[in-house]
Amino acid sequence: MSKLDSKIPAGPLKDKWKNHKDHMNLVAPNNRDKIDIIVVGTGLAGGSAAATLAEQGYNVKAFCYQDSPRRAHSIAAQGGINAAKNYQGDGDSTYRLFYDTIKGGDYRAREANVYRLAEVSANIIDQCVAQGVPFGREYGGQLDNRSFGGVQVKRTFYAKGQTGQQLLLGAYSAMSRQIGKGRIKMYNRHEMMELVIVDGKARGIIARNLVTGELERHSAHAVVIASGGYGNVYFLSTNAMGSNVSAAWKIHKKGAYFANPCYVQIHPTCIPVHGTQQSKLTLMSESLRNSGRIWVPKKLEDAVAIREGKLRPENIKEEDRDYYLERRYPAFGNLVPRDVASRAAKERCDAGFGIENNDTKEGVYLDFSTEIMKKGKEAAIERHIHNPTEQQIYDLGKNWVEEKYGNLFQMYEKITADDPYKTPMKIYPAVHYTMGGVWVDYNLQSTIPGCFVIGEANFSDHGANRLGASALMQGLADGYFVLPYTIADYLSADIRTGAIPTNSAPFEQAEKEIKEKVDFFINNKGTHSVDHFHKKLGHIMWNKVGMGRTPEGLEEAIREIEEVRNDFWKNVRVPGDKEGMNTELEKAFRVADFLELGQLMAIDALKRNESCGGHFREDHSTPDGEAERDDVNYKYVAAWEYQGKDINQEVMHKEELIYENIEVKTRSYK
Amino acid sequence: MSSKKGLHLTLKIWRQKNNKSKGQFETYKISDVSTDSSFLEMLDILNENLINDGKEPVAFDHDCREGICGMCSLYINGRAHGPDTGITTCQLHMRTFKDGETIVIEPWRSAAFPVIKDLIVDRSAFDRVMAAGGFVSVNTSGNTLDANAIPVPKEDADKAMDAAACIGCGACVASCKNGSAMLFVGAKISQFALLPQGRIEAKRRVLNMVKAMDEEGFGNCSNTGACEVECPKGISLDNIARMNREYMAAFIDKG
Ligand SMILES: Cc1cc2nc3c(=O)[nH]c(=O)nc-3n(C[C@H](O)[C@H](O)[C@H](O)COP(=O)(O)OP(=O)(O)OC[C@H]3O[C@@H](n4cnc5c(N)ncnc54)[C@H](O)[C@@H]3O)c2cc1C
Ligand code: SF4
Ligand code: FES
Numbered sequence: 001m002s003k004l005d006s007k008i009p010a011g012p013l014k015d016k017w018k019n020h021k022d023h024m025n026l027v028a029p030n031n032r033d034k035i036d037i038i039v040v041g042t043g044l045a046g047g048s049a050a051a052t053l054a055e056q057g058y059n060v061k062a063f064c065y066q067d068s069p070r071r072a073h074s075i076a077a078q079g080g081i082n083a084a085k086n087y088q089g090d091g092d093s094t095y096r097l098f099y100d101t102i103k104g105g106d107y108r109a110r111e112a113n114v115y116r117l118a119e120v121s122a123n124i125i126d127q128c129v130a131q132g133v134p135f136g137r138e139y140g141g142q143l144d145n146r147s148f149g150g151v152q153v154k155r156t157f158y159a160k161g162q163t164g165q166q167l168l169l170g171a172y173s174a175m176s177r178q179i180g181k182g183r184i185k186m187y188n189r190h191e192m193m194e195l196v197i198v199d200g201k202a203r204g205i206i207a208r209n210l211v212t213g214e215l216e217r218h219s220a221h222a223v224v225i226a227s228g229g230y231g232n233v234y235f236l237s238t239n240a241m242g243s244n245v246s247a248a249w250k251i252h253k254k255g256a257y258f259a260n261p262c263y264v265q266i267h268p269t270c271i272p273v274h275g276t277q278q279s280k281l282t283l284m285s286e287s288l289r290n291s292g293r294i295w296v297p298k299k300l301e302d303a304v305a306i307r308e309g310k311l312r313p314e315n316i317k318e319e320d321r322d323y324y325l326e327r328r329y330p331a332f333g334n335l336v337p338r339d340v341a342s343r344a345a346k347e348r349c350d351a352g353f354g355i356e357n358n359d360t361k362e363g364v365y366l367d368f369s370t371e372i373m374k375k376g377k378e379a380a381i382e383r384h385i386h387n388p389t390e391q392q393i394y395d396l397g398k399n400w401v402e403e404k405y406g407n408l409f410q411m412y413e414k415i416t417a418d419d420p421y422k423t424p425m426k427i428y429p430a431v432h433y434t435m436g437g438v439w440v441d442y443n444l445q446s447t448i449p450g451c452f453v454i455g456e457a458n459f460s461d462h463g464a465n466r467l468g469a470s471a472l473m474q475g476l477a478d479g480y481f482v483l484p485y486t487i488a489d490y491l492s493a494d495i496r497t498g499a500i501p502t503n504s505a506p507f508e509q510a511e512k513e514i515k516e517k518v519d520f521f522i523n524n525k526g527t528h529s530v531d532h533f534h535k536k537l538g539h540i541m542w543n544k545v546g547m548g549r550t551p552e553g554l555e556e557a558i559r560e561i562e563e564v565r566n567d568f569w570k571n572v573r574v575p576g577d578k579e580g581m582n583t584e585l586e587k588a589f590r591v592a593d594f595l596e597l598g599q600l601m602a603i604d605a606l607k608r609n610e611s612c613g614g615h616f617r618e619d620h621s622t623p624d625g626e627a628e629r630d631d632v633n634y635k636y637v638a639a640w641e642y643q644g645k646d647i648n649q650e651v652m653h654k655e656e657l658i659y660e661n662i663e664v665k666t667r668s669y670k
Numbered sequence: 671m672s673s674k675k676g677l678h679l680t681l682k683i684w685r686q687k688n689n690k691s692k693g694q695f696e697t698y699k700i701s702d703v704s705t706d707s708s709f710l711e712m713l714d715i716l717n718e719n720l721i722n723d724g725k726e727p728v729a730f731d732h733d734c735r736e737g738i739c740g741m742c743s744l745y746i747n748g749r750a751h752g753p754d755t756g757i758t759t760c761q762l763h764m765r766t767f768k769d770g771e772t773i774v775i776e777p778w779r780s781a782a783f784p785v786i787k788d789l790i791v792d793r794s795a796f797d798r799v800m801a802a803g804g805f806v807s808v809n810t811s812g813n814t815l816d817a818n819a820i821p822v823p824k825e826d827a828d829k830a831m832d833a834a835a836c837i838g839c840g841a842c843v844a845s846c847k848n849g850s851a852m853l854f855v856g857a858k859i860s861q862f863a864l865l866p867q868g869r870i871e872a873k874r875r876v877l878n879m880v881k882a883m884d885e886e887g888f889g890n891c892s893n894t895g896a897c898e899v900e901c902p903k904g905i906s907l908d909n910i911a912r913m914n915r916e917y918m919a920a921f922i923d924k925g
Contacts, residue, residue: 052810067731068797070838071739087818120812129817132806132867134831141821160831165738169834173805180801188794211786240733274706279714280735411737414761415708480810529721531714575726580688581787583729584721 004257004639004655007441008112013661014094017116020442021485025492032057035491036220036499038205040192040247042069044164044472045455046226047171048479054178056484058491061218062175063187063207065242065586070172073228073240074475077164078285078408080146080156081472083121088145092153094118099662101470104150104337105435105463106613106629107664108260108637110657112442113461120481121473125157127480131170135159148468149286150337150669156469161285161407167472171479190216191586192247194510195223195254195451202251202451203500206510210586213579215514217507219500221491222450224483225251229434229456231264233594233601234546235538237431238270238283244590245597248438248457256446257639257653259439259459261597262605265466265614266547267432268294268341271415271425272356272363281430282415284366285408286468289334291371291401292425294341296353296364298322303353313355313365313424324348332669339465339613339627340669342429346547347625349428356426367424372397429547433471435462435614436604439639439655443486444478452487454478459637464613518578521588526573530587533568537561537591537598545602548618554606558599558648565595599647600640607652610634631664676702677764680772681716683728686785693785695774705765709752710735710742712764729788737761737902740837743844744789745776750841750900758839758902778844782851782887793840795886796854802882803875804858806867826864833860835903842897842905848889853897855883856909863916873920880917 009020027035035058039050042064050062064072084097097118102109125143129135136144136158145154159166178184189210196204196219204219230245231237252258269284297303298320305311324344326333336344348354349362356363376397380388388396398421402409409420416426437460438446438453446453455475462470544557568591576582611620611627612634620628637655678701686693700719703712710732717727733741742759746752752762767773775789783791808814822830834857842853859876862868868875891910898907 048810055810066733066739066741067793068838070797071733071741073734073739075739075837076734076736085817123812125817126814127808127810127812129820130806130808130814130867132830132862132865134822134827134834134861134865135817136831137822137824137827139824141823142818159834162738162831162835165837166831166834173800174808174810176797176800177805177807179797180803186797188797240739241735242733275704277704277707277711277715279708279711282736410756411761414737414757414763417763417765481812529718531718573721575721575724581729581790584727 003447004439004653005441006110006655007443008110009442013111013115016112017119024485024489027488027492027495029057031495033059034495034498035059036061037222037224037487038218038220039063039224039226040205041072041226041228041455041457042172042175043072043074043226043228043455044168044171044475045457045479046224047072047168047175048476049224049226049454049483050184051171051174051178052480052484053487054183060178060184061187061220062184063190063192065189065191065210067188069175069186069188070169072168073243074168074472075165076240077472078161078283079148079287080158080163080469081124081167082148082155082469083125083157083473084118084155085122085125087143088154090153092155096153097121097155100151101461101467102463102662103667104467105465106667107463107631107635107659108612108657109461109463111659111661116482117461117474117477120477123481124473124476128167128170131174133159133166133170146287147290147335149289149335149341150332150467158287161287161405164472167476171476192227192250193514193589195251195448196506196510197254197448198500198504198506201449204502204507206507206514208514211581213577213582215511217502217511219502219507221494221497221500222452222487224487225438225451225453225457226455226479227457229437230594230597231431231434233537233598234431234541235534236273236278236281236542238267238281241280244593246590246593248453249593249597251438251446251448251451253642255448255642256451256453257439257641258436258600259637259639260436260464260604261601261640262545262608263435263464263614264431265338265433265435266342266429268338268345268429269366269427270430271412272428273358273360275358282411283430283432284412284425284427286338288366288405288408291404292334292366292368293323293370294325294334294364294366295321295323296348296355300352303355306355307357307361309357322348322353329669336669337465337467339616342547343616345429356428363426363428365424366427368401368420369424372401372421375400431542433466435460435464435466439637443489444483445486445490450490452483454483464615517589518585521572521574521585522576522578524572524574526571528571528573530572530574530584530591533564533572534591534594536564537595540564541598541601545598545605548616549605550618551606554602557602558606561595561599561602565599568592568595596647600650603648603650604638604640607638608634629666635664676704677767677769679703679767679770682772682774683789684776685728685788688787689784703764705763707764708735708760709746709762709764710760729790731790732760735760738837740839743778743791743840745778745844747774750778750845751902755899756902756904758837778840780843780849782849783840783843793838795888796838796840796851798886799851799855799879799882800858803878806862807871808867820866822865830861830864833857833864833905833909836905837903839902841900841902843888845896845900846889847894847896848892850891850897851883851888852891852910852913853901853905853907855879856913857905859913859916860909863912872916873923876913876916876920877924
């Protein structure tokens with residue numbers, strides 16, 4: 001029997017959330033301090049949730065593996081956050097944001113959720129501005145906006161190239177206020193190791209104090225997982241090094257369904273891989289596509305000469321450049337959505353036009369020269385400079401670009417030692433964001449009662465593909481404005497329960513299992529480091545469960561991942577002790593989970609015989625290389641149920657996606 | 671890039687089992703480090719070698735590896751975040767070093783940042799200073815004014831953003847001979863002092879944060895400016911001056 005009840009409220013789309021709020025149960029203010037809530041993760045989702053729940057009067061215990069909530073991975077988001085404010089008067093509205101998000105997600109998201117997201121988006125900006133988030137402003141003192149891929153309005157709010165940082169610091173400061181009041185108890189450098197279920201409900205976690213190595217039992221009336229995405233399954237990605245799937249995977253193994261694991265977003269504008277010693281890929285914000293033009297040489301011999309260092313990109317004449325996005329997608333040009341832009345880059349590189357001198361010859365140019373001259377001319381007119389010289393125009397244009405993207409250009413230069421004002425940036429797609437995650441209903445509750453999942457950790461509102469600047473929006477919407485209502489509905493039954501004891505059998509059992517695993521890792525006299533296995537897994541994932549997928553490749557991947565996993569449990573070596581800090585032990589637990597998840601991703605990708613969004617099956621493409629969706633057979637969410645050690649045995653449940661308010665169309669950006 | 675040759679280096683690294691034990695320098699050799707690698711990738715290679723030799727890897731803090739989370743630290747050849755300005759350790763690349771060089775690597779050293787293990791220190795004092803007042807007291811319900819109802823002059827917004835860019839890394843404290851946290855605290859005070867939203871409780875904020883800062887054992891500022899030089903985010907000394915003005919005003923008002 002399937003437990004998949006999405007609990008979408010009845011009624012017209014635009015009234016669903018309001019009606020739902022009007023009819024949910026509440027916990028009275030005087031009862032809230034009788035209730036404990038655990039929040040795992042303090043990124044935008046967890047941080048905003050913890051602050052809001054504490055503000056409302058619940059006792060909150062928040063956990064993160066870093067030394068401070070301010071370091072959660074949300075801090076790295078560069079480009080911006082969407083909101084349907086229509087401040088620019090260019091026709092934006094709740095409906096249009098909803099429509100763009102559903103279409104951008106290739107019609108694989110829930111209508112009701114996405115509409116709610118669009119509806120509360122405007123509120124997020126109000127909230128953050130009130131908290132002192134220094135968004136970019138125009139000279140009149142009003143908020144400024146920019147545009148992102150996949151949309152034709154300017155609805156993205158930004159704080160230089162550090163939007164995620166500023167939003168997170170906003171949530172962190174709201175948390176700090178509650179920590180100071182003693183309403184949030186913050187557990188830094190603590191990792192959730194296991195979920196504890198008592199009488200069928202999530203009632204606590206086992207956490208490991210990463211400084212002392214001690215295992216701790218923490219109980220609560222509800223557990224919120226906000227542990228972020230799982231892109232690091234690929235080893236190389238734009239995610240922080242510690243980003244992991246463990247908290248989400250642990251609850252999966254305890255009964256929470258894992259949805260659409262194969263939906264991974266590959267971001268088109270990252271700095272290409274430099275070599276085998278690399279640990280991490282760096283993103284160049286998508287906002288750069290507002291001003292940069294993407295191209296590769298038109299002639300194969302030019303591409304070869306560039307790779308061999310015999311030709312500079314500046315010396316390739318305009319007519320010998322292939323601005324392939326503008327050529328293929330005239331309506332959106334360089335601003336097509338990420339999945340489209342990524343695949344187009346791969347197509348050119350596969351055809352031999354890549355410009356980077358690395359092992360794989362993968363890389364394309366992101367060129368700012370046109371924009372520098374255009375903005376330079378505009379600035380010259382504005383300043384009444386008649387007959388400006390080329391140099392003057394260039395300098396003025398450079399100033400403009402510097403003001404807008406200076407920190408990104410500097411970051412690029414530090415990494416590559418190339419000056420992107422003079423020579424075009426080299427970019428290539430990289431694993432970035434995961435649309436899949438723990439399945440949740442409209443209330444953000446997983447299939448385990450009392451266990452809620454928010455932010456990137458849930459399967460989210462993005463469908464098969466996420467448009468830029470919508471992850472920050474979703475994280476904060478979940479944390480500030482959705483979960484605090486829906487969790488109250490659940491908790492209203494718990495006001496007489498009293499504190500949950502931690503000496504019950506389920507706590508004992510969960511702690512014992514973790515202890516045994518710790519002992520196994522420390523005592524296993526293996527031959528290879530944890531990273532050795534992680535890199536192997538990543539290699540399989542990128543080559544066979546990456547940008548282009550085939551049934552044969554996926555079948556191989558499933559077998560190969562299983563082999564790596566078996567090898568890992570025989571031959572992994574974890575030096576050091578179980579007491580005190582042991583960073584290798586931390587990694588071992590995380591990689592153990594990645595090895596299982598990776599296999600499920602390949603299984604999910606094999607099962608989905610269509611192309612959509614971040615999932616591109618080469619055997620399901622049109623003659624001109626575009627994705628071919630199959631709405632008749634695959635318009636569903638695939639939610640996987642754990643069945644024990646053998647990942648091949650997981651059972652898939654389907655949640656059919658019903659579109660009542662939007663016509664499902666072929667997604668075209670031509 | 672394939673033409674570039676690998677570096678051979680000698681590393682002197684501070685090893686310390688935990689907060690209670692005494693630490694000492696250990697010397698390691700490492701070879702074939704690509705000049706395109708980051709400093710932390712170089713340490714990854716060292717650790718991989720150590721593990722393969724059956725030894726314990728060197729513990730160091732890091733997460734984003736793109737200069738924004740503020741988690742990485744390290745004193746390298748006597749400088750916070752190493753021999754380059756305006757960057758964090760994860761942004762430091764090996765092309766900065768020469769073949770055959772000896773590199774000395776230590777943890778942040780400051781009374782307020784006790785060592786946890788090897789190169790990792792405890793910076794939670796910063797969190798406690800923040801909890802003392804580093805926020806605008808607004809309810810998180812979203813029932814606030816429309817964002818454009820609070821206009822902010824662009825110059826002020828830009829300046830506030832410059833101050834808000836602090837990543838809480840602690841390089842300022844580590845590079846200060848007094849172990850002062852004034853640049854960090856000054857940056858936060860400035861951000862809110864420059865914005866209308868933060869003004870209402872400005873006095874309370876500065877008094878509480880400065881008090882918390884003193885209680886955490888951070889030293890006093892004697893205007894040597896080492897913090898500004900080593901700050902990876904270019905947080906300027908102006909922020910300390912602004913904090914002092916705010917503090918004086920609040921103090922006089924209170925007195
Ligand atoms: C480089 C980069 C740029 C981006 N730019 C943008 C952008 O411009 N706009 C946009 O909308 N989105 C952007 N994104 C995506 C967006 O930043 C993320 O999707 C979002 O911030 C995720 O937030 P989160 O709160 O769900 O998770 P995170 O911020 O990843 O937080 C996860 C939290 O969980 C904790 N945690 C994890 N596991 C455990 C465990 N087992 N125990 C305890 N704690 C745990 C961590 O400590 C952390 O606190 C970007 C992403 C990257 C990588
Ligand atoms: S002021 Fe600069 S050095 Fe000090 S914590 Fe902030 S970013 Fe780091
Ligand atoms: S690892 Fe995040 S700033 Fe260096």
